[in-house]
Amino acid sequence: MSVTTQPQQGTATKSLREYFSPPLIALILAVLLFFAGGLINPNFVNTAQAINIVRLAAFLGIIAAGQTLVIISGGEGIDLSVGSVVTLAAILTYGLSGGENGMIWLGLIAAVAAGGIIGLVNGLGIALLRIPPLVMTLGMTGVVQGTILALSQGEVLGGTPPAMRQLIAEPLFLGLPGVLVIWLLVGVGMWLLLERTTYGKQLFAIGVNRTAARFSGVPVQRVAVLTYVFSGMLAGFGGFVLLGFSQTVFLQLGNNYLFPSIAAVVVGGTLLSGGKGSYWGTMSGALVLTLIDSLLRAAGLDEAYQLMVFGVILLALIIVYGRQRSLRQ
């Protein structure tokens, strides 16, 4: 084909901004940050540490996958219930499997199904009743936390199946922990979902402009509801995977992943206003956030300074590529 043999016109005039897309910047930043860690602490730069950081990033990355879909869907889309869904899913897996390898499947099904049901309620409230996503998912967070308390009554009997630890936290092959393989599979799955399915095309369409999408025949409400269902299911799966790492459950297990999941999406260049974004951006964003966190720990700073520096860096990242267009145009 002539198209492939001839250089495309205009590539030479492409601006730097187009070459360095936000996901790529985030990825370069992650690599630079890692080696910057060596300056602070020479023991920071080695393979074991690199694997450890990617492993920590994997949990955030899997949990942030659903958040990516919700934010791309636009309409002020945001899912504040992911933290509590992660906790619920981990507790369900812990309780239902009872630490038996043979019962892992039950835990997995329960974790994903519970997340899906919570996502369905979120989606119906947002798409049909037109409750703002922030409010709806915030309200659901309370309901899920209440459900956890009512289910557990203060103590959860159960255990983590040993096979989960082996498959997720421990080296699977070449010294790489299984969660990396899982994350890679999630990444491929998300890429296929976003780029190769009708749902993916429709998702971007409703993110850009819901009215236009409706006129061009996109079932806007169905796609929106489905997006929150996916988000819940992915958060549920994230909770299942997280249990293999944490080995134990407590009421705040997933809370620390809620806002980082949003930050990872934004740092990865997905627009909070919707319609534009990618999962590999979110993966890079998760790496950057985890690296910054590990770096601050490695630097041996007090928690107070860690918090302040993290806040400043996050603000700087948002300033670099989270800016909205000017009113004066």
Add this chain to the structure above:
Amino acid sequence: MNSVKLQRFLSHNTYVVSLVLLVVVLAINYAFQNNVLELRIINNNLRTLLPLIILAVGQSIVVIGGGVDLSVGTMVSMINTLLVTWITPESSAGDVALALLLACGAGVLAGAVNGIAVAYLRLQPIVTTYATSFIFSGIALWVLPRPGGSLPTDMVRFYRSLPFEIPLGFYVIVILIVFWRLLRNTRYAQYLYAVGSSSEAAYSTGVPVTLVRVSTYVWSGLFAALAAIALTLSTGSGQANLGDAMTLNSVVAVVLGGTGLSGGQGGIAGAIIGVLTLGVIRNIIFFAEVPTWFQTLINALVILAALAAPALGRFIRQAVRR
């Protein structure tokens, strides 16, 4: 009143539906707890709710201007730690006055940081105020690594007092409403609602959009400082994460009060009613002897139902019309 007039009345006074809800839950509360309307009990309840009431007022102003402030809770924590470091049980009245003034200054400064980041740098409010909340948390922990501190007994006693047989919180609410009534009649308020409903339209008609946006976060910071003062008086001590959990409740209270998150509509009366409703619901669940482990779930379900109620009503009306 015919239906058109009624609708106009409701759209101008968004808190009315919330007020009806508050009266209903209060009646239910009365059935379970007969002394809820006694002065002493009202004073106790108001004392605990007052910090959130003040905070939700600041949050409403940001929401009306089309934003949201997720750093308010950490601002309260930060200013709480500053207050207990500046004020000791031996502080003189002058020292206390200076500390309170400085606290308000810290709130204004923190709010200005949020406002400049959101408005001048044009950043998304949710992630921006989330990022700054780390900075405020860090400062709080830096100022007060370990919980502690105490206030002069006179101050704590004053917060519990009932001047002229009326709870102190009541005066504060009246002052807040008078402040809002006065503000509503200014050109600034017109600008605020214009920016909240459509910043493009406001900009094209010459409204200083950026400045108005910054101001909403400054208000929020100031009210966070006032909320921190009330919270510090209520607990009498300091802790680096004392106010953190108040952030999400302030957003829920604003929405419960009929102020939409899309901006350009609502008022502070709704937020005050929203906080009172949250408090009364918690009372009911406590006095209805709901088993401990189910209290959070029931509380959350009731709040979710209350949040969904207006939308549900609209949905049913549309379905009937069809």
